[in-house]
Amino acid sequence: MDVKAVLSAHPEWLAHLESVDGPDLVLPADPTPELLRLTVPHEDVGAVLAARPEPGGGQWWLAERCVRSLVSAMGSLDGPPFFPPLPELGPYFYVHVFLGALPHTLAYHRELGVAPQVSWATLADVGRAMAVHRKRYGRGGVHAPYWLMLHARGVLYALGRLQFNRDTLGGSVGEAVRASGTPAGPGSPSLGVHVPDFLGPLSPAACDASFALARQFFPRHFPGERVRVMTCGSWLLDDQLRAYLPANSNILAFQRRFRLLERFDDGDVLGFVYGEHDPGALPRRTRLERAIADHLASGGTWYGRVGWLPF
Structure with missing residues (x-):
């Protein structure tokens, strides 16, 4: 899939993503432990693993820039542009974005002295957003990924x-x-x-x-x-x-x-x-x-x- 073609419907967001700098995307080889700590529903874990972006591909490029966008506004009340719905990329694309942002969010929490139990209770909203999506639509997905940007940026x-x-x-x-x-x-x-x-x-x-x-x-x-x-x-x-x-x-x-x-x-x-x-x-x-x-x-x-x- 041509990710840039998908993003042509979001030109301002694309311009932001192309301009933002930051860390390279790092995803665990086996993110199952992290997915479970994020309370990803068990019925979705296999599908999330199967939807992992391929390094060098368009979804990897986009996930990396989404993570950079989050990191660029870590702790700031002036957030970056909201993540838009991108159904063309599958129901679990944003799960991998939040996985990629996870080490940066946890590092920010540690700098603030936030207790680990508060960090994980906060980030468990990733799995909750997936449960809410299934409650609302009867299928897998992530409800309101823009909302989870607050969690990933250390604002909520x-x-x-x-x-x-x-x-x-x-x-x-x-x-x-x-x-x-x-x-x-x-x-x-x-x-x-x-x-x-x-x-x-x-x-x-x-x-x-x-x-x-x-x-x-x-x-x-x-x-x-x-x-x-x-x-x-x-x-x-x-x-x-x-x-x-x-x-x-x-x-x-x-x-x-x-x-x-x-x-x-x-x-x-x-x-x-x-x-x-x-x-x-x-x-x-x-x-x-x-x-x-x-x-x-x-x-x-x-x-x-x-x-x-x-x-």
């Missing part, structure tokens, strides 16, 4: 039940924070809060523990960033859920932590809750599924919502 960290990424406040959220009297505003350092799939209940105790870890972790490892605010943008913050879920539900307990701001389009609630689904025949196996389906059946719309809370 898994701390217990939740994940947190280093960020800065945007305009409208920053203005709302400033109006509250909090000494922060647009452009101020912040943390994004994320709820990964396949990690069990979103219990208040688990969330308490994660927030406590974040309040220790980031001042220790990024002492130059004075974070005062954490933000979240998610369908989980849609206050319409209050009409359907009991007051003691984990989701509503999570909502109540945040000062809610603007809505945005549905936040892909069907993808997150159901995965692969028939929109005309949504299952109602749980209280949450019944809430989502009943609200849509009555003509309602689900939204994502932005919220913030003090650090």
Whole structure:
């Protein structure tokens, strides 16, 4: 396959890749141990191994430059262009990119003094993204490889039940924070809060523990960033859920932590809750599924919502 022809649909990204310098690509002869530590699903390991790029080939060239792109922005909040979907290169191309970036990410973590268990819990999102892809589409692949760029560049960290990424406040959220009297505003350092799939209940105790870890972790490892605010943008913050879920539900307990701001389009609630689904025949196996389906059946719309809370 002519990789350059595939990349002709992404001229700005190609120009970036051709301009970036960095390390040569090194892939383990047998990456099985690394794949398992990245929690690549067992059913995908053989296919990932079979899809290994050949040295000197077009996919090797592209994987090497993707790794260079990640390394060039290691630790920086100003990231390189997002990795686009490249289905022509097969479902596992980006797994090899993240394998190639792995030694550089771990080295950066070591420089910061990040504990190995935090490193591996963070990078396990590679396998989780593959499980999410199968949940959503019923086949192998890597869901949202652009998202995993944050992990590979040392910007996002898994701390217990939740994940947190280093960020800065945007305009409208920053203005709302400033109006509250909090000494922060647009452009101020912040943390994004994320709820990964396949990690069990979103219990208040688990969330308490994660927030406590974040309040220790980031001042220790990024002492130059004075974070005062954490933000979240998610369908989980849609206050319409209050009409359907009991007051003691984990989701509503999570909502109540945040000062809610603007809505945005549905936040892909069907993808997150159901995965692969028939929109005309949504299952109602749980209280949450019944809430989502009943609200849509009555003509309602689900939204994502932005919220913030003090650090």
